[in-house]
Amino acid sequence: MADEAKSGGGLEFHPMDQFIVKPLFGEAGDAVHWYTVTNVTLWLALAILAVIGLLVLTTSKRAVVPSRGQSIAEMAYGFVYKMVEDVTGKDGLRYFPYIMTLFMFILCANFLGLIPMSFTTTSHIAVTAIMGFGVFFAVTILGFVKNGASFLSLFWVSSAPLPLRPILAVIEIISYFVRPVSHSIRLAGNMMAGHAVLKVFAGFAQVTAVAPVAILGVVAIYGLEVLVSAIQAYVFTILTCVYLKDALHPHH
Amino acid sequence: MATETTSAAEASAPGMPQLDVTTFGNQIFWLLLALVAIYFVLSRVALPRIAAILAERQGTITNDIAAAEDLKAKAEEAEAAYDKALADARAEAQRISAETKATIQADLDVAIAKADAEIAAKAAESEKAIAEIRAGAMEAVTEVAKNTAQEIVAVLGGKADAKSITSAVTARMKG
Amino acid sequence: MEGDIAQMGQFIGAGLAAIGSGAAAIGVGHVAGNFLAGALRNPSAAAGQTATLFIGIAFAEALGIFAFLVALLLMFAV
Numbered sequence: 136m137a138d139e140a141k142s143g144g145g146l147e148f149h150p151m152d153q154f155i156v157k158p159l160f161g162e163a164g165d166a167v168h169w170y171t172v173t174n175v176t177l178w179l180a181l182a183i184l185a186v187i188g189l190l191v192l193t194t195s196k197r198a199v200v201p202s203r204g205q206s207i208a209e210m211a212y213g214f215v216y217k218m219v220e221d222v223t224g225k226d227g228l229r230y231f232p233y234i235m236t237l238f239m240f241i242l243c244a245n246f247l248g249l250i251p252m253s254f255t256t257t258s259h260i261a262v263t264a265i266m267g268f269g270v271f272f273a274v275t276i277l278g279f280v281k282n283g284a285s286f287l288s289l290f291w292v293s294s295a296p297l298p299l300r301p302i303l304a305v306i307e308i309i310s311y312f313v314r315p316v317s318h319s320i321r322l323a324g325n326m327m328a329g330h331a332v333l334k335v336f337a338g339f340a341q342v343t344a345v346a347p348v349a350i351l352g353v354v355a356i357y358g359l360e361v362l363v364s365a366i367q368a369y370v371f372t373i374l375t376c377v378y379l380k381d382a383l384h385p386h387h
Numbered sequence: 388m389a390t391e392t393t394s395a396a397e398a399s400a401p402g403m404p405q406l407d408v409t410t411f412g413n414q415i416f417w418l419l420l421a422l423v424a425i426y427f428v429l430s431r432v433a434l435p436r437i438a439a440i441l442a443e444r445q446g447t448i449t450n451d452i453a454a455a456e457d458l459k460a461k462a463e464e465a466e467a468a469y470d471k472a473l474a475d476a477r478a479e480a481q482r483i484s485a486e487t488k489a490t491i492q493a494d495l496d497v498a499i500a501k502a503d504a505e506i507a508a509k510a511a512e513s514e515k516a517i518a519e520i521r522a523g524a525m526e527a528v529t530e531v532a533k534n535t536a537q538e539i540v541a542v543l544g545g546k547a548d549a550k551s552i553t554s555a556v557t558a559r560m561k562g
Numbered sequence: 563m564e565g566d567i568a569q570m571g572q573f574i575g576a577g578l579a580a581i582g583s584g585a586a587a588i589g590v591g592h593v594a595g596n597f598l599a600g601a602l603r604n605p606s607a608a609a610g611q612t613a614t615l616f617i618g619i620a621f622a623e624a625l626g627i628f629a630f631l632v633a634l635l636l637m638f639a640v
Binding site: 152154156169173175183197199201212213236260261 | 409
């Protein structure tokens, strides 16, 4: 708080305030227990409703000639289905519902977070880390269940010269364990950075002289954020597919 | 600043809310709930339904294409049949036309012959009638001439016998 | 607050760490530019490689996000 006051000189920047988790009912200072209904709950519930609205309500007519909403649902389905099939192959299609769940959740949460005054659930490391580490553990366990010990050949690059292989193995192992970290922090960092930048630009709009430029900047960054929201959902999903492919077919 | 993280639970603190460990339990709990809910909605309702819709559309498209092929074949068949019928009809028409022409020609010939015969008969009859009339007329003229000559002779005071008058008139008329 | 040399160090460190974001930007631009160059040379093969493009961009970007994270940690969490 102190550094805001010092750097401010009249300007008020609170770029991080939008990420505060607070109870939905009751005082702002109330303790947040694991069961407390918070703004996280609200926006997660809205994300569920958005998914239901996008995929269930639009397809309720089961029309052969699709309506506009049904086309969106079919496009989302076809997009993820094709992605899973292309990256992991036919045997990866068993895990399609899980990947579709991740994709639709992240997409809806990202887009809902772009609504002004909203709360971006995917900007929280706790949320993305659960998904990232969830994918990591699921994929690792799956790899060992499917391939047994030969799953470890993922780290033994048989195409490299023999003296290099131990070194490469160390690098591969490190990169394997960095995966969930980068996987989750990429999403959270992108969302957090984008929203913080929006807030900073909005803060500049308090100064009359630069307000038009600041508002133009907000518009431009907002457009970029719409793009980033979709791309990050896509990237998270396709990386999940890539990791899944490594678990199903560990041999290079 | 450095010590502020520990008191980040104060909601208004400008630290990073993402690193406020006290809210992690809450977020994780609700996130897991949300993910499970979405998973069940998708795997039980949405995905089977969309898959069914897509399969149904695929089936419909395949059926429609097959039906279209069928109809196209039928149309081609119908066109061939139509062409054949057209050619048949044309030949038939030609045949009928030739036949009719021949019949008409024959009828015409007969009619013309008959008409010619009739005309010839009529002409002969007429000639005969004309000849009769002419003969009748000549006789009448002779009679008139005889009578006139007799009267004239009687008026002049002469007494002429019929025989000489007749021969005289006949001689005159021949001259 | 005044004369707090530790805080000054924090801010300087955070600013230095933020340079990493720029480096990641170079990396992302390199990936995208090379993809575009290759795609223009062989447009028919480009469509199948967009997934690879995004994966490459994501990997390049992740390291920039790490730098950004270090900056944030220095600013707020240390």
